[in-house]
Amino acid sequence: MKLLNFTEGKGARRGVNEDIIQLVSCPTNGSVCTQNLCEINRLLSTAQQSRFTKEYGRSIYKMKEALAVADDIKVERCANCAALFRKTILSSMDNVKEELEEMSKGYFKTRYRESYKQVSVMVAELKQSRSLA
Numbered sequence: 001m002k003l004l005n006f007t008e009g010k011g012a013r014r015g016v017n018e019d020i021i022q023l024v025s026c027p028t029n030g031s032v033c034t035q036n037l038c039e040i041n042r043l044l045s046t047a048q049q050s051r052f053t054k055e056y057g058r059s060i061y062k063m064k065e066a067l068a069v070a071d072d073i074k075v076e077r078c079a080n081c082a083a084l085f086r087k088t089i090l091s092s093m094d095n096v097k098e099e100l101e102e103m104s105k106g107y108f109k110t111r112y113r114e115s116y117k118q119v120s121v122m123v124a125e126l127k128q129s130r131s132l133a
């Protein structure tokens, strides 16, 4: 069952107000999860902007907040919506992790090595606690 359509930012800069996750169909027609999704998209948008300006710590922090909003969807009928929101947020975190890994091998390696280690551990823990590892 396809619930959501993910719009991938393929290197292109996205507008602040552009939704990152779009609700295509939902058992409650979004009446339960739309609020959460709006908040998630707002946070992901900020995270995206921070990533472009290489403020990775802030970017990850905003995504962590978004994850908490997804976790807040407790209604059974929107369990699939919540799972997909989480999956998208975690894959965005993976992208930041990969970017940091690259940076930690480059010219500014000493600056990014510690961040990369911290983010790796954090993302692994977040996945594990949600049985997504």
Ligand SMILES: [Zn+2]
Binding pocket: 026, 027, 028, 029, 030, 032, 033, 034, 077, 078, 081
């Ligand atoms: Zn829903």
